[in-house]
Amino acid sequence: MRVVVGMSGGVDSSVAALLLKQQGYDVTGVFMKNWEEQDENGVCTAESDWRDVRDVCDAIGIPYYAVNFAKEYKDRVFSLFLSEYRAGRTPNPDVLCNREIKFKAFLDFAMQLGADKIATGHFVNTNAQGQLLRGADQNKDQSYFLYMLKAFQLQKSLFPVGHLTKAQVRDIARDAGITVAEKKDSTGVCFIGERDFKQFLATFLPAQPGAMVTPEGEIVGCHDGLMYYTLGQRRGLGIGGRGDGRSFFVVDKDLQNNRLIVVQGEDHPLLYTTGAVAVQATFVEEALPEGVPCKLSAKFRYRQPDQGVTVVRAGEQLHITFDTPQRAVTPGQSTVLYRGDVCLGGGIIDQIER
């Protein structure tokens, strides 16, 4: 069985490749370069990761390739990312990246190479029915990022580290003498990486400064452009020493008047939401029945503890009522639904109800 492993140069995908090789698969490593950028010295910022991939593949004894999906990434992920920000929302590019790039462009590419399956280092599992399951490591479970996938994509995918904990993965890497065993986990937008987010956005979207106001209309500061802020955000507002001295948080964006609405105090009622409407509902396998309230659990952001919700599907919309008020649920972000350990799917938050 031929398997093409998407390798990032990190521990997880390296161990994924190693395990598959040990299990007797015909393994090929493929490094995806999806973002064209060079550092101040003119060196591609992905160069060191590519080097790590080559080192690891050599050590494991598997062939490797590099592919470039920068155009696909830009067209299918990044353009939407930008338009969402323009619309005053806070998108999650990585859920799209998985649907459009890793489990589409990359999957297609692997199939053309004659692969039977692809594999990645995601901490998730699948079962025989093609369902998406949480990873065994509760703390690293990445099903949130894969909720937009369909069963047919999962059926062509292997997740060799999904049943392991992060610590076990590092142990395996260490025991095998893999050079990236202690490499720090990468963060930031997938393929783009960690960086000053405001600065990064500023290079793509024009800024339009305006006022920061309280719900009562009092002007308490100036913002640098609405797209630089997200609901629930505290840092970067620059408002200090007002009122009772507590922190301010973003609760709304008034695009019409180019105003950022802020409140004082982490427990302000406007920071809490009792329900939401999600659009572009997608289900891994079977859609929720139309119009029938379903008691499920949900996450509104990665690594959030499960929240009890009642969901009613209406076409491509999900009407979600929270068991307990949720803090800073943000339009543009994804709500992901679970029944036990099964990730059912989810949608993109469009409206919030207070």
Place this chain on the structure above:
RNA sequence: UGGGGUGUAGCCAAGAGGUAAGGCACGGGACUUUGACUCCCGCAUUCGUAGGUUCGACCCCUGCCACCCCAG
């Protein structure tokens, strides 16, 4: 230019003769395959300014400056 008041870090604010609390903001780090949240650490050799008293002053005295209020 008569009277009263206030001047402590970017902002708010303790302090009250014994050698500068705290909060917010900000900076750094941790956490994290989105954006956030959260957590930890840091952040006035100096108290409008110039002198004086004192072993010792942000706290007492004097001059000056600035701002505020009430009278004009």
